[in-house]
Amino acid sequence: MTQPVLSVVDVNTFYGSIHALRGISLEVHQGEVVALIGGNGAGKSTTLNSISGLVRPRTGQIMLDGEDLATYQAHQIMAKGIVQVPEGRRIFARLTVTENLKMGAFVVKDKALVLQRIESAFDRFPRLKQREHQVAGTLSGGEQQMLAIGRALMSDPKVLLLDEPSMGLAPVLVDQIFETIGQLHEQGTTILLVEQNARKALEIADRGYVIETGTIVLAERAADLRDNEMVQKAYLGID
Amino acid sequence: MTAVAIQPTDMPGAGAADTWNLRRVLQISVIAGVVAIYLCLVGIVPVFAERPLIVDVLELGQAALLITFGAASYLAGMDQVKASWLRAVVVGAIVGAITGAFLTGLVLLGEAIDLRSVFLNASPTLYALLTDGIVLTGPIVPIVAGAITGALAAVILGLPSAIRVPLVIGLSSLLFFGLFAGLLRTPMLVTPLRDVARFMFGSEGLTAAGAAIVFVVSVGTTAIVRRTKPRQRVNALPPRQRRLVVGPLGLLVLALVLLFPLAMGPFFAQVIALVAIFVLLGMGLNITLGLAGLLDLGFVAFFAVGAYTVALLTSTAEYGLANWGFWEAVPFAVLFAMLFGLILGLPILRIRGDYLAIATLGFGEIIRILAGSDLMKPILGGPRGILNIPKPLDVPPTHWLSGPVQIYYIALAFAAVVAFIAWRLRSSRLGRSWMAIREDEDVAEGMGVNLVQTKLLAYMLGGAFAGLAGAISAGLVGSIFASSIQLQLSINVAAIVIVGGMGSIPGVVVGALILVGLPELFREFSDYRLLFYGIALMVIMILRPEGLLPSRVTRRELHTSRELADVPDSELVTDEERREASLP
Ligand SMILES: Nc1ncnc2c1ncn2[C@@H]1O[C@H](COP(=O)(O)OP(=O)(O)OP(=O)(O)O)[C@@H](O)[C@H]1O
Ligand SMILES: [Mg+2]
Numbered sequence: 001m002t003q004p005v006l007s008v009v010d011v012n013t014f015y016g017s018i019h020a021l022r023g024i025s026l027e028v029h030q031g032e033v034v035a036l037i038g039g040n041g042a043g044k045s046t047t048l049n050s051i052s053g054l055v056r057p058r059t060g061q062i063m064l065d066g067e068d069l070a071t072y073q074a075h076q077i078m079a080k081g082i083v084q085v086p087e088g089r090r091i092f093a094r095l096t097v098t099e100n101l102k103m104g105a106f107v108v109k110d111k112a113l114v115l116q117r118i119e120s121a122f123d124r125f126p127r128l129k130q131r132e133h134q135v136a137g138t139l140s141g142g143e144q145q146m147l148a149i150g151r152a153l154m155s156d157p158k159v160l161l162l163d164e165p166s167m168g169l170a171p172v173l174v175d176q177i178f179e180t181i182g183q184l185h186e187q188g189t190t191i192l193l194v195e196q197n198a199r200k201a202l203e204i205a206d207r208g209y210v211i212e213t214g215t216i217v218l219a220e221r222a223a224d225l226r227d228n229e230m231v232q233k234a235y236l237g238i239d
Numbered sequence: 240m241t242a243v244a245i246q247p248t249d250m251p252g253a254g255a256a257d258t259w260n261l262r263r264v265l266q267i268s269v270i271a272g273v274v275a276i277y278l279c280l281v282g283i284v285p286v287f288a289e290r291p292l293i294v295d296v297l298e299l300g301q302a303a304l305l306i307t308f309g310a311a312s313y314l315a316g317m318d319q320v321k322a323s324w325l326r327a328v329v330v331g332a333i334v335g336a337i338t339g340a341f342l343t344g345l346v347l348l349g350e351a352i353d354l355r356s357v358f359l360n361a362s363p364t365l366y367a368l369l370t371d372g373i374v375l376t377g378p379i380v381p382i383v384a385g386a387i388t389g390a391l392a393a394v395i396l397g398l399p400s401a402i403r404v405p406l407v408i409g410l411s412s413l414l415f416f417g418l419f420a421g422l423l424r425t426p427m428l429v430t431p432l433r434d435v436a437r438f439m440f441g442s443e444g445l446t447a448a449g450a451a452i453v454f455v456v457s458v459g460t461t462a463i464v465r466r467t468k469p470r471q472r473v474n475a476l477p478p479r480q481r482r483l484v485v486g487p488l489g490l491l492v493l494a495l496v497l498l499f500p501l502a503m504g505p506f507f508a509q510v511i512a513l514v515a516i517f518v519l520l521g522m523g524l525n526i527t528l529g530l531a532g533l534l535d536l537g538f539v540a541f542f543a544v545g546a547y548t549v550a551l552l553t554s555t556a557e558y559g560l561a562n563w564g565f566w567e568a569v570p571f572a573v574l575f576a577m578l579f580g581l582i583l584g585l586p587i588l589r590i591r592g593d594y595l596a597i598a599t600l601g602f603g604e605i606i607r608i609l610a611g612s613d614l615m616k617p618i619l620g621g622p623r624g625i626l627n628i629p630k631p632l633d634v635p636p637t638h639w640l641s642g643p644v645q646i647y648y649i650a651l652a653f654a655a656v657v658a659f660i661a662w663r664l665r666s667s668r669l670g671r672s673w674m675a676i677r678e679d680e681d682v683a684e685g686m687g688v689n690l691v692q693t694k695l696l697a698y699m700l701g702g703a704f705a706g707l708a709g710a711i712s713a714g715l716v717g718s719i720f721a722s723s724i725q726l727q728l729s730i731n732v733a734a735i736v737i738v739g740g741m742g743s744i745p746g747v748v749v750g751a752l753i754l755v756g757l758p759e760l761f762r763e764f765s766d767y768r769l770l771f772y773g774i775a776l777m778v779i780m781i782l783r784p785e786g787l788l789p790s791r792v793t794r795r796e797l798h799t800s801r802e803l804a805d806v807p808d809s810e811l812v813t814d815e816e817r818r819e820a821s822l823p
Contacts, residue, residue, distance in 0.1 A: 052685060054681060054684070054685065073684075073689075074684045074685060075684050075685075075686075075687045075688055075689050075690070078684075078685055078686065078687040079687050083685070084685055086681070086682060086685065090679050090681075090682045092674065092675050092678035092679060092682070092683075093678055094674070094677075094678055095671070095674055095675070095678065099671060099674075102671060103671055103672070103675050103683070103686050103688075104686060106668070106671075106672060106675075106686045106687045106688055107686075107687035151686075155686075155687070
């Protein structure tokens with residue numbers, strides 16, 4: 001088997017005395033979409049934040065292409081190719097759409113390449129094109145999520161971490177966001193997807209992990225997880 | 240049920256605008272009455288009772304009360320004038336009369352008991368002033384004066400805007416030139432214009448003839464400008480022709496700016512030089528606060544570092560170290576200020592929000608107290624200060640570039656250069672990363688921004704600008720004392736940035752002109768400087784929370800809810816989505 005792009009090995013993360021991640025291990029391979037599902041407070045965001053360097057694991061390893069990231073700071077990890085779309089979008093509210101996209105390409109030095117990627121972001125999300133000079137804080141929730149994803153893609157990351165991209169969106173927009181994730185999958189983007197909407201996440205993913213109170217309790221192919229009785233009960237609302 | 244039905248607002252066809260709205264009338268009257276009493280008791284009315292706006296016609300003290308009457312009636316009348324002009328006039332008179340009645344009350348109260356033990360200004364002079372009308376005398380005077388002024392204000396309010404606007408501007412010009420007349424006269428007396436100056440301006444205030452001229456000219460100009468709309472016409476021109484108009488205009492303004500100190504004399508030059516120094520400070524804080532969102536209430540520290548560096552390196556008196564020229568010292572002043580930015584920045588990198596304000600405030604105080612301490616006295620001279628800092632240009636005292644005039648040019652040149660740098664920084668990669676940190680620190684880091692480096696750069700560059708301001712200020716004053724380092728300076732600079740509009744470069748210039756230039760010009764009112772500051776800040780925060788000349792983005796952000804026309808797309812979006820969302 002080939003080496004995974006991203007591997008998380010026995011990571012323990014604490015907030016003060018709160019033991020949020022209890023020995024998490026997971027892998028993401030090139031071109032895969034991997035879903036991470038779990039209830040509120042299970043530790044999904046903490047897992048992503050530990051990978052992107054926003055919080056520091058106390059023990060364990062996080063490796064990108066076999067390189068341990070422990071000594072790198074968040075901004076360096078980003079430059080290495082791990083980009084996170086944070087929970088709740090968190091676009092730069094007082095910057096324009098274009099400025100937000102430019103910030104996404106902060107580590108890209110080639111100006112022509114940046115402009116080219118802005119154009120492809122607009123191709124992907126035509127609604128952003130119509131609002132390129134609008135202040136991002138005035139965008140609708142759906143557009144903000146598109147902008148957050150577009151911004152994350154600006155640096156052409158090796159691994160894209162998505163934290164609940166469908167949160168708080170109307171059903172039609174949820175479909176649209178998952179369609180976008182599907183397109184990214186087809187184009188070969190490697191994605192670790194955190195979702196409350198387990199049904200949709202498992203439809204689109206290749207593999208999935210189930211996390212409960214800081215521990216991985218299940219790790220299987222997405223289709224198998226969909227058929228798993230416990231998953232059906234707890235996350236898919238099927239008795 | 241019945242109780243509701245008899246309320247006038249519930250009667251058919253009677254909207255809110257169609258009632259007398261007595262509540263609001265009373266509200267405004269009471270506020271205006273309190274303001275009027277306040278003006279009397281803090282001394283503005285009695286102290287300036289002899290200070291003419293128009294010689295032998297109108298004194299400033301009285302004018303302050305008349306403006307209060309007028310403004311209150313104008314405000315109250317605005318609700319009414321749509322329904323009926325006559326009613327607006329009646330309401331205006333009532334508001335004026337009630338406001339005046341407060342003063343009558345003050346007079347009666349003051350005659351019954353002596354208020355002077357608490358309010359120094361509640362003297363017989365004040366009462367005499369308030370009860371001495373042109374026709375009448377007695378406590379009735381304020382009421383009558385208020386009623387008449389109020390009615391007149393409401394009459395103006397009801398005029399068609401083609402007359403009203405020029406009239407209001409004419410009256411404002413009278414106030415403006417009445418305040419300025421003495422200042423304008425002095426420099427004109429040494430030019431061929433001296434007879435014009437004598438004819439129009441008294442040593443304080445306008446002459447009656449001058450007032451007539453100012454009024455007619457300002458009304459006329461406003462009327463013509465409103466009729467011909469030169470601005471729209473120029474804007475409507477094709478770009479090339481527009482440049483033909485705007486270009487020469489720009490050159491004209493530049494010429495005026497350059498000739499200004501020669502025409503107006505050293506006093507004005509000094510004031511503008513000070514304004515330019517505050518513009519430098521403001522642009523510095525605009526980087527740390529406006530762009531990077533890092534509040535810095537210890538900004539005076541950088542100013543001090545710049546000023547003391549120049550002083551130590553150039554002074555020919557005690558404590559001077561090197562006897563350098565001003566220009567050799569300036570780069571070091573900037574460099575040291577940047578270094579201090581680094582020293583300040585390092586320990587407070589992880590501090591956010593409110594705590595940052597306290598930490599920087601503390602830093603500023605440390606520097607201030609150190610500068611005045613016995614510890615640093617052998618080096619910095621303490622309260623005795625460092626004297627004999629040479630002027631930047633070494634010219635004989637009779638030369639036209641001696642004194643404040645050269646500082647005017649130097650400060651202005653630096654302000655222009657720094658404005659250019661600040662403007663370029665804003666749209667640069669660094670400027671964007673500052674704004675990203677201001678918006679969301681964590682996400683900015685997640686985009687690859689090195690927080691440590693970027694924040695330190697914000698402190699350092701902001702500090703550099705302030706250090707430059709300190710250096711020039713040392714050259715302007717020629718000395719630096721421990722007492723020149725004041726917390727007040729940090730607050731002034733923050734106020735300039737806020738009043739002008741956060742993150743806006745023209746805003747800083749306007750803010751400095753208003754908050755530094757005006758108080759400097761009106762030294763005679765220096766007792767009321769802080770009052771003026773407070774009022775200016777409150778008025779701006781209420782009427783224009785985005786500042787006077789905001790950057791485009793801030794304006795949009797603060798007004799989107801009220802003025803959606805500004806952001807036409809955003810509404811459309813939500814509708815679109817709502818429709819999509821409501822599909823099955
Ligand atoms: N900054 C923090 N300080 C202290 N505790 C935290 C912090 N962030 C998260 N936690 C705790 O860590 C645990 C995991 O939180 P996390 O945000 O990772 O959950 P999650 O799976 O993303 O939940 P959700 O679906 O609600 O977003 C929770 O018990 C939470 O209270
Ligand atoms: Mg979460």
